[in-house]
Amino acid sequence: MLSARYHCLNNCPGECSLDTIIYSCPQCGDLLEVRHDLTALRQKSAAEWKTLFERRYRSNEWPYSSGIWGKKEWVNPHVTDENIVSLGEGSTHLFRAERFGRWIGLDHLWVKHCGNSHSGSFKDLGMTVLVSQVKQIIANGKKIRAVVCASTGDTSASLAAYCAASGIPAVVLLPKDKISPAQLIQPIANGALTLVLDTDFDGCMAIVKELAKRPDIYLANSMNSLRLEGQKTISIEITQQLNWQAPDWVIVPGGNLGNISAIGRGFLMMRDLGLLDRLPRLVCAQAEKANPLYESYKTNFQEFHPKRAEPTAASAIQIGNPVSVRKAIAMLQEFDGIVEQASEDELANAAALGDKGGLFNCPHTGVALAALIKLVERGEIKKAGRVVVISTANGLKFPEFKVRYHLGQLAEVKSQYANAPVEVAADLERVMEAIKRRQNAL
Ligand SMILES: *Cc1c(COP(=O)(O)O)cnc(C)c1O
Numbered sequence: 001m002l003s004a005r006y007h008c009l010n011n012c013p014g015e016c017s018l019d020t021i022i023y024s025c026p027q028c029g030d031l032l033e034v035r036h037d038l039t040a041l042r043q044k045s046a047a048e049w050k051t052l053f054e055r056r057y058r059s060n061e062w063p064y065s066s067g068i069w070g071k072k073e074w075v076n077p078h079v080t081d082e083n084i085v086s087l088g089e090g091s092t093h094l095f096r097a098e099r100f101g102r103w104i105g106l107d108h109l110w111v112k113h114c115g116n117s118h119s120g121s122f123k124d125l126g127m128t129v130l131v132s133q134v135k136q137i138i139a140n141g142k143k144i145r146a147v148v149c150a151s152t153g154d155t156s157a158s159l160a161a162y163c164a165a166s167g168i169p170a171v172v173l174l175p176k177d178k179i180s181p182a183q184l185i186q187p188i189a190n191g192a193l194t195l196v197l198d199t200d201f202d203g204c205m206a207i208v209k210e211l212a213k214r215p216d217i218y219l220a221n222s223m224n225s226l227r228l229e230g231q232k233t234i235s236i237e238i239t240q241q242l243n244w245q246a247p248d249w250v251i252v253p254g255g256n257l258g259n260i261s262a263i264g265r266g267f268l269m270m271r272d273l274g275l276l277d278r279l280p281r282l283v284c285a286q287a288e289k290a291n292p293l294y295e296s297y298k299t300n301f302q303e304f305h306p307k308r309a310e311p312t313a314a315s316a317i318q319i320g321n322p323v324s325v326r327k328a329i330a331m332l333q334e335f336d337g338i339v340e341q342a343s344e345d346e347l348a349n350a351a352a353l354g355d356k357g358g359l360f361n362c363p364h365t366g367v368a369l370a371a372l373i374k375l376v377e378r379g380e381i382k383k384a385g386r387v388v389v390i391s392t393a394n395g396l397k398f399p400e401f402k403v404r405y406h407l408g409q410l411a412e413v414k415s416q417y418a419n420a421p422v423e424v425a426a427d428l429e430r431v432m433e434a435i436k437r438r439q440n441a442l
């Protein structure tokens, strides 16, 4: 019998069912993690798992056609199929970034488009697991008044969409003026109670933690380790797309540090179940304005100090007190990891250069690309290295960032690749002149 249960991160004794409403260890107060019965999973060989995952991938076999639920046995084997709330998440493209790779000196670079998803960010990968579990708990007879989250814009959009699809009430707490208009309108449109608080993300999170102490309120932040189970399929999917070979490097932008932890979990699970014999190295990329993990890395993770995050264009990672910091540090140590940071100028120019090569980056993916450029320049990542950059959101969520970049209006940024629109008279000659001017400039 397959089984997954909550355990304390610090191995305090005891465990409980995923149907329990619990987010932290009753004994030490630290986060929980989901542990799978690996002995039961080993009933299938590595080859059998690969064949099963490939058969379901992008098939018509509901719900297994979802990139997450196609790996249900590894994610949450307890949810019954009728309680699965899926919006077709996962199975995203692994883009061969040939031109960008060549420009920065890499032979093998891919960008994993995790933001090409229903609500436009990778948050959907975890939210489908969380909301399905809530639907299961309600079906079991428990009363849940609402699912709540604090958000830097993408968690709230995702939660609102899955709750709207399943008829579960959602409440989202957002920091005032710190998310993009596109992100703000998403929970509003999906009917969530949208509360805008005059504070930052860390301030919203503090209130949500108090709210979640009530028995009928369910917490959707990544403190809730269920989300990581969905997000860990990113690593499995990348490996599958590379014909079951791990890359040498995976670069992830980090804020609350759930995703880097999840990606590590996915690789470890593949190794433990015999699908991989070698792990990649992980890189966590932070904005210089919100870099508590980078500062900790500089002390060899001996120290960690939460800080006040300053405004950054990478608003989804403007977090000074990351919830999953201990999980992330443990993962980075296991994966011989590196933490790198990017200034506003570096992240905006890296995002724009990526766009020139066929991407359409959000600022957070820009942070990861900027970190990659630095590691290649330092010689840490070699020309022949096989690198995957995790793109976390769709650039269409951040039009102001992109428009202002190309008009040269972003604070602290010198727009090296600005491509402002050219106004011309509605006249064939003038249009031909503009085309010639561009050709001459190249
Ligand atoms: C949430 C988010 C991140 C950061 O992920 P964490 O798990 O909080 O580290 C990065 N980019 C985008 C676009 C996000 O929405």
Ligand SMILES: [Zn+2]
Pocket (backbone or CB within 6 Å): 008, 009, 010, 011, 012, 025, 026, 027, 028, 029, 030
């Ligand atoms: Zn404990």
